[in-house]
Amino acid sequence: MKKCLVLLLAAAFFVSCTEKNSKSENHPIGFDMAGGVGRTALYGGDTAHVALFETYIKALNDRDTATLRSLESPDSLQIYIPGGDVLTSGDAYVQFMAKYFTEMNPKWKLNFAMASTLTDKNGKVSDWVTSSGTVTHTVDGKESKVNRYFDANIVNGKIRKMFVTERKMAPGE
Numbered sequence: 001m002k003k004c005l006v007l008l009l010a011a012a013f014f015v016s017c018t019e020k021n022s023k024s025e026n027h028p029i030g031f032d033m034a035g036g037v038g039r040t041a042l043y044g045g046d047t048a049h050v051a052l053f054e055t056y057i058k059a060l061n062d063r064d065t066a067t068l069r070s071l072e073s074p075d076s077l078q079i080y081i082p083g084g085d086v087l088t089s090g091d092a093y094v095q096f097m098a099k100y101f102t103e104m105n106p107k108w109k110l111n112f113a114m115a116s117t118l119t120d121k122n123g124k125v126s127d128w129v130t131s132s133g134t135v136t137h138t139v140d141g142k143e144s145k146v147n148r149y150f151d152a153n154i155v156n157g158k159i160r161k162m163f164v165t166e167r168k169m170a171p172g173e
Contacts, residue, residue: 026043027043028041028042028043029042029043029044029116030042030116032118037121040118040119040120040121041118042116042117042118043116043117043118044114044115044116044117045114045115045116045117045127045128045129046115046117046127047115048157049115049127049128049129049154050113050114050115050129052071052129052154052157052159053113053129053131053150053152054110054113055067055071056068056071056152056159057108057110057133059071060097060106060108061107061108063101065094065097065098068093068094068097069090069094071158071159072090072093072158072159073155073156073158073159073160074090074158076160076161077089077090077093077159077160077161078160078161078162079093079159079161079162079164080161080162080163080164081096081164082148082164082165082166103139104137104138104139105137105138105139106135106136106137107135107136107138108133108134108135108148109133109134109135109136110131110132110133111131111132111133111134111147112131112132113129113130113131114129114130114131115127115128115129116128116129116130126153127153127154127155128151128152128153128154129150129151129152129154130149130150130151130152131149131150131152132147132148132149132150133147133148133150134146134147134148134169135147135148135166144168144169145168145169145173146166146167146168146169147166147167147169148164148165148166149164149165149166149167150162150163150164151163
């Protein structure tokens with residue numbers, strides 16, 4: 001009987017130590033105010049989306065437009081690029097990038113990437129990857145660098161919408 005009691009207590013202890021804490025799993029990592037009405041909590045997202053974004057950066061460095069196209073949402077792509085233009089099709093994006101590759105000879109180095117998830121006031125769930133990278137341009141043998149920020153909306157494993165902003169880096173930075 002003592003062995004059964006000890007075994008039962010050990011099992012109860014094991015279960016209590018491995019039970020997930022729902023409060024820690026649902027702890028917000030920040031907030032979003034893009035909806036215009038108050039704050040919406042952001043939670044840690046699916047790290048598979050970060051891996052997708054790493055593949056995107058690798059495809060940029062490899063000039064692999066086929067892989068870039070495979071990562072884009074085919075039905076409603078929107079890429080907001082520095083300067084205010086919006087690319088709304090895979091064809092427009094590939095044409096833009098082909099010219100950019102030729103003129104600027106860019107090379108990306110990813111600085112960070114993190115996935116987040118939010119649920120808006122209407123219950124719609126959105127998955128995002130926010131990241132930063134250093135882009136080195138080489139034109140006529142001269143290098144210049146920008147720090148580029150990406151906020152990419154991932155839907156069904158594809159980039160549907162992406163906001164791209166940049167800041168020219170100071171010498172030596």
